[in-house]
Amino acid sequence: MSNLHGKLNYVEMAACNLEATKDFFTAAFDWQFVDYGPDYTAFANVGLDGGFYRAELASRAEQGGALLVFFSDNLEHTLAAVEGAGGMIVKPIFEFPGGRRFHFREPSGNEFAVWAE
Template sequence: MSEQVKLDYVEFAAGDLEKTKRFFTAVFDWSFQDYGDDYTAFENQGLNGGFYRAELCSTAENGGALLVFYSADIEATYKKVEANQGVIIREIFDFPGGCRFHFTEPSGNEFAVWSASR
């Protein structure tokens, strides 16, 4: 891996920063640092990043990058996503090497979760 240039930060639009923050805190145990009313940042999640207030969202269908979480217990993560206003948009499916599902968080951004086994 290049030490000179590497991926370091990702940003997403979020129509409702408070709902988005509550979702990621409840499901993935993230913490946030607010920078004014229109930006919040997260760190130490494998890739640092933030959410900025805008009525847009990122979906793979529209050409957005798909960020994929790893979970040792995909069923438990699936239930936490559902219980915290996430919307499952692709049910758990198998692929060579594991399984995964896709969801949107409350501001509409699409993510996926994969696991080596069910």
């Protein structure tokens, strides 16, 4: 039995504009992508492997979508990188028990968060 049994291993998300989404994550977080045809792109070695498929949908927490959360050693620096890459801040930095975080949308409209201790 593998040590992956029962663990989250891969995530797939919709993206209406794959190129803009890839450009954003490359600029903001230094991700690399592998394309599998014109409608799917995959990423790996970023904490959780996954991919984006072309669709006119987006995942948002207020609509019940899963919220994927990044960790940052420097929240302000990461916020600046997200904005500089074209991300839209939807919840500015706020405190919560255990740290601080902000939420953003990437160019295809998917919502993510970044937290720091």
